[in-house]
Structures are given as structure tokens and as C-alpha cells.
Amino acid sequence: MISLRLENCMQDTTYLSATDLLTRFRDGSLDPVDYFEVLAVAAERQQATINCAAGLFLEQGRNMAHESRRRYAEGTARPLEGVPVIIKEETSVKGWPCPQASLVFKDNVAVENHPIVDKLLNAGAIPFFQATNPEFCVLGHTWSKMYGVTRNPWAQAYSVGGSSGGSGAALAAGVAPLATGSDMAGSIRLPASLCGVYGYKPPSGRLPCAPGSEYMTQAVVGPMTRSFDDLVLMQNALGGPHPTSFTTLPYTELPTEYGDLSGMRIAYSPAFGHPALARDIERNLLQALDGLRQRGAIVEEVALRWDLDEINMVLLDGLRAMYADEFMTDISDADAEKLCSYTAHMRQQASEDQPSIMPSAVLGQKLHRDMQEKVWSKGYTAFICASMLTTDLAADQDPVAQPFLELGGHKVDANLGWCLTPAFNLLNRYPVLAAPTGLSELGVPTGMQIVANAYDDETVFRVASNHARAGTSRLFVDQFPVLG
Structure with a gap:
């Protein structure tokens, strides 16, 4: 039974930004302990419909919230003091399970924190919600034998994207204002777009990676938030070196305030010429571009005609060569019965060919x-495109059972053929928001x-700041999911 006081507090505070x-x-108008209890209720409630929790660590969170209360009283609060945060299951938290959504590794427990978890803890944030991802994070949707199907809070029949789909869904469900994600082929940007939140794929090296992942330059970790200002806040908290990472670049904090776009030239191509x-x-994209024009930008279409099938195939081969095939071939035949269809299919591929990372470098x-030739040398400072071709994606879509999708009379590969994100994992020094x-x-x-x-992070944040100020999207401003 939930008290009326807590119900009223939930209505007032569930979707507050971390900045607020x-x-x-x-100023003492909200207590970290009281607020945490609001989110604990939201975290438990969503599971019946959205199912985005891989684990809840509420007692740990309560203890940390009490510590934050003490620090505010003593004047020793840190930059993210008392702000609850969602952690993608793939991202290790010492003592939390880390099975990568696989029944094969169901007993695995993390023995150390991922570097970005250390940074969040050092800043005073409160990790308490472990978000779902697909098995081994190799699907553009979020379902697995271990966790079931994660559903979209805005429309529950539809996909939240992947592989950081649990993080996106939890943000949209009001579980917390900040979340971690990771991105190998769009795994931050797809869920961010399908869940109506912000997500940042930083350039390779901008944030510390997990030990052992240094040479996977296509894959990065990054922040996901409901508001633009929170994205800046979180990115600045995550930036900078970490003792276990030798590839992290020096970090200069992003500005928290940005001017308008007067004189900035922005190129766009809605879908690289794809007809589907x-x-x-496209309508929503063009409205957003009009908002940027109102903020002073000169926005012009450019003719990029990229072969998305080639990009997807080359990227997947590179990821298999660097990541998946390494452990797929070590899974026994007995354990293979526990795999999801999409990872079992990948395991079969691993036994049949030998993918290479070199085509990724050549195509990049x-x-x-x-x-x-068509953008940077022509005086454009930024480039914009859609994140995907369609939102008509079932929450439990299985690209093995249904290898192709029909989109507007065009047949596309069901695995990544609907995604417009993978090119920028090949162009892995490009920042993408x-x-x-x-x-x-x-x-x-x-x-x-x-x-x-490459490495021009501030430009994408400046454009995104102006997009947020233009107000062409009303998501989490005056439009919210109805969770039921």
C-alpha cells in the first residue's frame, strides 16, 4: 500500500531532470531519501508492463541516498550527489550479476566496476537499477531467454531498440534521470531515438573503456538522459582518465551554456538516399531542421548515397572478428542449447567463416x-540524418525467424537493414548525438x-542545445508515456 504523500510526490517528481x-x-526543497523511494516504486511498477529491469538493488540505493542526505547537510555534496542512475547490464558493477543476458553465463558476478561506474560513484550518483540488454548485446531489440521482452513505454507492442534498450525504456518509464549505454552499431542511438531520449556516442577514446576493450574502436560507452542539459552534466561527469584505462584522451569539460547557431552551416541527408x-x-526530421533554421543555422541537403547493406555487413564482420567469435566458438554444444536464436545463429556463422577487421578500416x-568531399570541405560544421528507417518494429522481432522486413514496398534485412547508425561506428572518431x-x-x-x-564533440552539443531550445519535440516536456 502506497501512502497518499508518496503518490503525490511521484506525480510531482518522477520525471524531474537530474539538473533540477x-x-x-x-536548496532543501527535496530530500534524496524521499526521492529515492519515489523511484523505487516506479522501478518496481514498470516491471509488470515494460520489463526493463535485469536487477533491482534497492537496499544498496537506500543506503547511498542516506549518505547523500548526510553530505547535503554537511556541505560536502559531490557533483551528482543523490542522483539515481540506471546501469546497463553489460556495464559491470562490482558484486552485481553480469551474465550479458545469457543463460550460459547466468552465474557470472562482476569482480570490479567498469570505469564509468567508478566515475558515477565518485560523483555521488546512486546506481540501483540494472537495465536489460539482449544476449551479448548483439541485437537491435531487447529480448532474451534470460530477461524476456522489454517493451516500449510509449507503445508497448513496439521495440525499444537495442542493445541499450533497457536503459532507454527505464528513462522513458521514469525510473531515473540518467542511464549508461554502450554502442557497437547504434546501441545507444537506436534506443534513445525509439524511447524519445537523448543519447551520446562519443568518439573512440573520449571516455574510459572496460579493461580488455581497448582495441574495439567501433564500440564505446556513453550517457543517455531524458533532457539535453542532463546529457552535458553526465558526459562531463564521465570524462577524463581512469587508472585501468590507458586509451582515454585528455578531457575538457563541455560548456553548460551554448549560443545560437547564427552562421553555422549544417548539412543533412535524411537516409543516405534510402527509399524506405x-x-x-522524415516529417519529424524536417520539422527539427526548421527549428535549427529558426535558431540561425543554414541547413542544406547534400547528396550522400551510401550502400547501407555493405556498411552493415562490413561492420558486423569487424565486430565478429574483434568480439563475438572469440567466445562464441568456446561455447559447448550443450550450452549452445541455452542461446537465443540470434546468438545461436552468430555461433553457427563463427564456425563457418573467418571474418576480418580490415574491411572496416577500408570502408571507414x-x-x-x-x-x-561533400560535407566538411564545403564549409558545413555538422551533419544530420535520421536514426532509422521505421518505428514499425515489434518488441520481440526475431531477425532469424523473419530475415527481411517490408518497408514501404522495399525489402530490407531485418537485422540491421532498418538502422541508419552503423556507418558512424566505422567512422568511430566522429561524435554522434x-x-x-x-x-x-x-x-x-x-x-x-x-x-x-573527428573529436569535435562541442559542435554536436551546440546543435543539440539549440534543437532542445527550439522545442520542436515535446517529448518529456508536455508529452509523456502512459504506462497503465
């Missing part, structure tokens, strides 16, 4: 030269990718 939370914690882009996604260079653009006709959020040239 910190202000209220500091849904009209509602080709794509960069095309961007250089996913921002919400509105709702599709199905009631599922849509999103866009804001891209800049």
Missing part, C-alpha cells in the same frame, strides 16, 4: 573521404543523429 534534482537537493524512410520519421576511410524529434504515427518516438567531424 540537484538544485532542489541543494518512413514519411513520419572511404566514407570519411565522401564526408570530406541522438536527439528526439517527436512521435511517429504509431505513437513511437522518432529521433535524429547529429554528427560532427
